[in-house]
Amino acid sequence: MEQLIQKLKQEIIEVLNLEDIKPDDIDANAPLFGTEGLGLDSIDALELIVLMEKNYGIRLQDPNQGKEIFKSISVMADYISKNRTK
Amino acid sequence: MVIKLADNIYSPLGVTTHQNYQAVIEGRCALRQYSLPDGSPYTASLFPEEQRGDGKYTFFEQLCITSASDAIARAGIDPASPRVRFFLSTTKGNVHLLAKCEETSSGCFDSAAENAERAMLGTSASIISKYFGNPNTPVVVSNACISGLSAQIAAVRSIEAGLCDTAVVIGCDTLSEFIISGFHCLHALSPTQCRPFDRDRCGLNLGEAAATIVYGNSAAMKPNSETWTVQGCAMCNDANHISGPSRTGEGSYRCLQTLDIDPSDLAFISVHGTSTLYNDEMESIAIDRAGLADVPLFSLKGIYGHTLGAAGVLETVLAMQAVEHGVVFGTRGFENIGVSRQVNVSAELRATDKRSFVKLLSGFGGCNAAMKFCYSDNLNISDEPCELEEQTYQHTIPSIRITPTADELVELYRKEVGDYPKFFKMDPLSRLGFIASELLLKKAPKADYGVLLFNRSSSMVDDIAFQQTIHDRANWFPSPALFVYTLPNIVTGEIAIRNHFLTETNFMVLDAPRADIMAEQIAIAAQYGPQLSGWCETAADGTNTAALIAVPQHSDKATVKQTLSDILF
Numbered sequence: 001m002e003q004l005i006q007k008l009k010q011e012i013i014e015v016l017n018l019e020d021i022k023p024d025d026i027d028a029n030a031p032l033f034g035t036e037g038l039g040l041d042s043i044d045a046l047e048l049i050v051l052m053e054k055n056y057g058i059r060l061q062d063p064n065q066g067k068e069i070f071k072s073i074s075v076m077a078d079y080i081s082k083n084r085t086k
Numbered sequence: 087m088v089i090k091l092a093d094n095i096y097s098p099l100g101v102t103t104h105q106n107y108q109a110v111i112e113g114r115c116a117l118r119q120y121s122l123p124d125g126s127p128y129t130a131s132l133f134p135e136e137q138r139g140d141g142k143y144t145f146f147e148q149l150c151i152t153s154a155s156d157a158i159a160r161a162g163i164d165p166a167s168p169r170v171r172f173f174l175s176t177t178k179g180n181v182h183l184l185a186k187c188e189e190t191s192s193g194c195f196d197s198a199a200e201n202a203e204r205a206m207l208g209t210s211a212s213i214i215s216k217y218f219g220n221p222n223t224p225v226v227v228s229n230a231c232i233s234g235l236s237a238q239i240a241a242v243r244s245i246e247a248g249l250c251d252t253a254v255v256i257g258c259d260t261l262s263e264f265i266i267s268g269f270h271c272l273h274a275l276s277p278t279q280c281r282p283f284d285r286d287r288c289g290l291n292l293g294e295a296a297a298t299i300v301y302g303n304s305a306a307m308k309p310n311s312e313t314w315t316v317q318g319c320a321m322c323n324d325a326n327h328i329s330g331p332s333r334t335g336e337g338s339y340r341c342l343q344t345l346d347i348d349p350s351d352l353a354f355i356s357v358h359g360t361s362t363l364y365n366d367e368m369e370s371i372a373i374d375r376a377g378l379a380d381v382p383l384f385s386l387k388g389i390y391g392h393t394l395g396a397a398g399v400l401e402t403v404l405a406m407q408a409v410e411h412g413v414v415f416g417t418r419g420f421e422n423i424g425v426s427r428q429v430n431v432s433a434e435l436r437a438t439d440k441r442s443f444v445k446l447l448s449g450f451g452g453c454n455a456a457m458k459f460c461y462s463d464n465l466n467i468s469d470e471p472c473e474l475e476e477q478t479y480q481h482t483i484p485s486i487r488i489t490p491t492a493d494e495l496v497e498l499y500r501k502e503v504g505d506y507p508k509f510f511k512m513d514p515l516s517r518l519g520f521i522a523s524e525l526l527l528k529k530a531p532k533a534d535y536g537v538l539l540f541n542r543s544s545s546m547v548d549d550i551a552f553q554q555t556i557h558d559r560a561n562w563f564p565s566p567a568l569f570v571y572t573l574p575n576i577v578t579g580e581i582a583i584r585n586h587f588l589t590e591t592n593f594m595v596l597d598a599p600r601a602d603i604m605a606e607q608i609a610i611a612a613q614y615g616p617q618l619s620g621w622c623e624t625a626a627d628g629t630n631t632a633a634l635i636a637v638p639q640h641s642d643k644a645t646v647k648q649t650l651s652d653i654l655f
Contacts, residue, residue, distance in 0.1 A: 016567075019496075019510035042330055046272060046566035054563045063273045 004077045012073070015051050016044050028073040037072075045070060057085030087304045088242045090314035090459075091252070092160035093403045096153040097295035097390060098133050106400075107407040110415060111435070115389045117279050117291055122270055123263070123562050127277040130261060131293035131391040138260075143213070144180050144204065146260045149296035150214050154256050157298035158218065163252050166219035171250040174211040174226045175237035175257035176395035177573060179544075180204050182262035184553045202626070207544050208597035214256070222250075223603050226595035228544055229575045231358070231449030232321070233257065234398015235457055236592050238299065239319040243610045245303050252306070257399030258296035264549075265394070266292060267556050268569035272329070280361035282385035282417050283370070283431045285424030290360045293391025297400035310463070314406055317442065317458040320344035321590040323537075323582040324452040329570050331364050335372030337454030338446060340588060342376035345444060345458045352381045353440035354414045356405040358447045359385020360392055361419065369446065370425035372454075382430045382438070388418030402445050402457070409461050414438050450570060451579030453591050483645060484530040484636045485620075487653040488522055491630070495521055502528075506584065513548045513571035514630070515541075516580045519622040522632035523581045526618065530636030535618035536590035537578040538611050539634075540604050544595050545574040547624050577622060589615055599623075599633075599654045605647035612641045621654055 009023040018038065030037035033045070040048075045066050052058040052069075058080065060066060069079045094102060098116035099109035109115075116131040138145050158165050183201040195201050203209055211224040227237035234257040241253035259265070269275050269292060276289035307313055320341040324332035332338075355378060357369050366385075373379060386401050393400055408415055414436040421433060441461045448454040490498060492514060498521050499509050512520060519539060527535075552568040570576060575593035582591050590611060596603060599621050608619045620634035633653040637646060 017510045018507075020507060041327070043328075043567050043570060049273075050271065050563050050565060054561075 001077060001081065004081060005073055008073055008077055011051060011055060012048070015047055016040065026073060031072060032070050052080065056080050058083050088245045088301050088316045089304060089307055090406070091163065091300040091302045091306055092157045093297070093299045093406070094153045094157040094160070095295065095297045095400050095403055096149055097400070098131055101152070102156060103403055103407060107404065107411070110386070110389055110404060113418065115418065117391060119277070122267060123559055126270060128266060128270060128275045129277065129279055129291045130266070131291065132261060133294060144183070144210070146180050146258060147210060147214055149260065150174065150256045150258045151217050153258070153296035153298045154214070154218070154254055157300050158254060161300040163300065165254065166221070168221050169251040170220055171222050171241070171244055171253050172211070172215040172220055172224035173237045173241045173253060173255045174214065174224055175233040175255065175399060176207060176226065176259055177228055177230060177233060178259060178265055179207045179210050181264050181549055182260070184264065184549055185262070206542065206546070207595040208542055212597050223596060223600060225603065225607065227592065228573070228595050229449065229453055229592050230451050230573045231392070231394060232398060232447040232453050232455040233395045234400070234402070235445060235447050235455035236321060238398065238402065238457060239321065239455065240607060241301055242316045242319060244606070245301055247610050249606055252300060252302045254298065254300050255399060256296065256298045257396040259394035259396055260294045261292055263556060264553060267564040268552065268572065271564040271566045271569060274362055276361065279419055280388055280391070281419035281421070282359035282361040282387050283366045283423065283425055283429070284420050285422045287361045287363065287366065287424055290362055290387060291391035293393045295390060295393040295396040295400050297396050297403055299399055299403060312461055312463050315460050315462065317460045318345040319457050321453065321455045321592065322588055323579060323591040324454065325582045325586050325588050326452055327583070328452065328576050328579045329450050331368040331448055332452070333368070335368045335375060336588065337452065338369060338372035338448055338456070339375045341446070341454050341456035342372060342378065342444070345456055347378065347444065347458065349378050349381050351440060351442045353409050353438040353443050355381055355383040355444045355446055356401050357383050357385050359387050359417065361385070361387055365448065367425050368448065370427040370429045373429055374427035379427060379429050382414045382432070382436060384415045384417045384431065386415065388420070398445065398447050398455070402459070405443050405445055406459065406461070409441060409443055412437055412439060450573050451575040451591065452582060453575065453579065481638065481641070481645065483638070483641060483649040484526060485634065485649050485653050486522055486526040487633045488525065489629070489631050492628070495630070511567070512580060513576070514624045515545055515547065515574065515622065516571065516577040518624055518630050518632050519577035520580050520584065522622065522634045523618055526634045526636055527585070533616040534587055534589050535636065536611055536615050537581050537587060538590070538592045538594070538608060538617050538619040539578055539622045540594045540596055541574065541621060541623040542596060542598060543623060543625050545572045546626050548572045550626060581618065601647050601650040601654055605643050605650055608637055608646050609641060609643040612637045612639055615639055620650065
């Protein structure tokens with residue numbers, strides 16, 4: 001799981017162009033969206049949906065599911081480990 | 087006073103305005119279900135397959151030419167006259183040709199280079215205006231979903247300013263995998279027929295069409311006949327988010343306020359009504375806040391789908407038809423109110439004897455626009471000339487020119503800005519416009535600037551990048567962030583958000599940097615407020631040029647042109 005969390009941090013930084021942020025700066029339990037934590041927005045959420053499908057073969061039909069899954073990196077890693085198809 | 091001389095709609099429902107009006111009245115639509123490469127269903131209003139295809143003119147250009155030909159013939163004008171100007175409203179023009187750029191011998195042109203050049207909006211617009219023998223450089227207005235109103239506003243103001251006697255406004259977009267997959271990855275598409283303002287709405291349908299309006303000055307008025315006049319124009323950015331509408335409907339609300347409307351005059355509001363959750367909710371809030379909740383409204387998206395660059399023109403023409411026939415269209419797909427404000431929407435056709443209406447639109451980049459039209463006899467029309475100032479004032483206009491590489495832009499950000507990490511999420515065009523605007527605003531007087539930018543390549547760098555995400559069938563993952571930036575006007579939204587400019591924002595594309603045309607349009611916009619304006623070009627070869635000016639309100643054309651000429655080349 002720790003490995004997956006590290007990999008996810010790296011992927012998120014890359015896909016969302018979080019230029020000034022390093023993996024170690026991200027608290028795996030901090031919220032991804034909103035004013036705390038990384039402060040991601042709705043387009044970032046859609047990019048994360050693409051990331052899940054492209055890298056892990058998980059297809060979310062309803063973007064609202066993302067609200068739960070993208071709470072934090074830990075929650076996301078947990079969901080991916082349980083649902084991944086690649 | 088600017089009057090409408092003639093119009094046309096060329097859609098899957100008919101080749102004239104009349105045929106289209108009949109189709110709407112009879113409740114016909116061309117929405118059908120199709121599927122994307124990943125199997126996802128979507129519903130769209132498309133021209134039949136046998137009608138599509140590129141020849142000497144691309145399918146997009148054919149639609150524009152056919153629609154404009156009919157409107158020009160009905161207007162009885164000579165399109166080759168230097169007193170006629172062409173305005174083309176489109177979001178993506180010939181973008182489908184990009185799919186053919188990597189192959190050398192497919193598409194309608196012989197080489198990848200020709201396909202790439204024809205995908206340039208200014209090149210395509212010139213081909214269309216040259217077809218009509220027009221000697222002037224056409225202006226492409228590419229301002230996301232409000233393009234069709236932004237183009238009409240530019241045309242109307244150009245006539246008012248005496249730049250031309252007649253303006254031909256063509257709105258058109260065709261649908262290719264590029265656009266459809268883009269809206270798909272934004273999760274904006276409804277698999278089934280859309281349901282504007284309904285509680286079960288779940289996204290939009292796309293549609294393709296071309297529509298044309300020919301505007302003239304009051305000298306063209308026929309005595310003793312009823313005439314459409316433009317009563318008001320408004321554009322306002324939300325300064326909130328590049329793809330999400332304002333939760334308070336700020337921009338649309340302010341547009342409606344600007345128009346100074348007496349609700350008892352209005353037959354209806356022809357709304358955007360895309361049938362996405364957020365758009366329809368936002369519009370209901372804006373309309374309610376403006377005190378117009380009781381005015382009947384309708385959306386045409388359940389019939390035509392969202393026709394993008396054509397929408398503002400097509401929906402204006404049909405609204406005029408509705409008033410002339412004394413009806414308020416029903417909103418196809420609507421059943422139960424699904425917005426928080428009690429707006430006056432109905433699925434049924436209703437009667438009206440009122441002669442004015444408002445057309446409302448909003449789009450990505452946070453832009454909003456509204457226009458008010460009135461159908462009246464000539465007796466009520468008074469002429470208020472508002473020609474552009476020809477005299478030259480002795481004032482200097484702050485300016486800046488930068489030509490940074492991508493790396494140098496990042497260095498400039500770290501050195502000169504540093505406190506806006508959103509910069510790193512921006513595409514190359516927005517990064518360039520953002521940095522140039524930051525540098526310019528440091529030395530310009532503080533003001534609520536409108537933002538009017540020009541270039542030649544539109545968002546070509548992002549278009550190519552997005553095309554690559556859908557090029558490979560086995561690796562088909564269209565990128566939502568990239569797709570949003572394939573609208574060139576997003577840079578104007580980024581600048582508005584950064585500076586809280588709740589002002590006019592617009593993006594125009596030309597075939598080349600032309601100080602004369604730019605100065606005309608900038609001076610026109612400056613009549614309504616100060617403008618942060620100029621050239622902002624990221625070319626496909628990686629070169630960047632930003633030449634921006636901070637124009638005080640009421641600046642004259644000559645000074646703007648001189649300032650631009652000094653920094654453009």
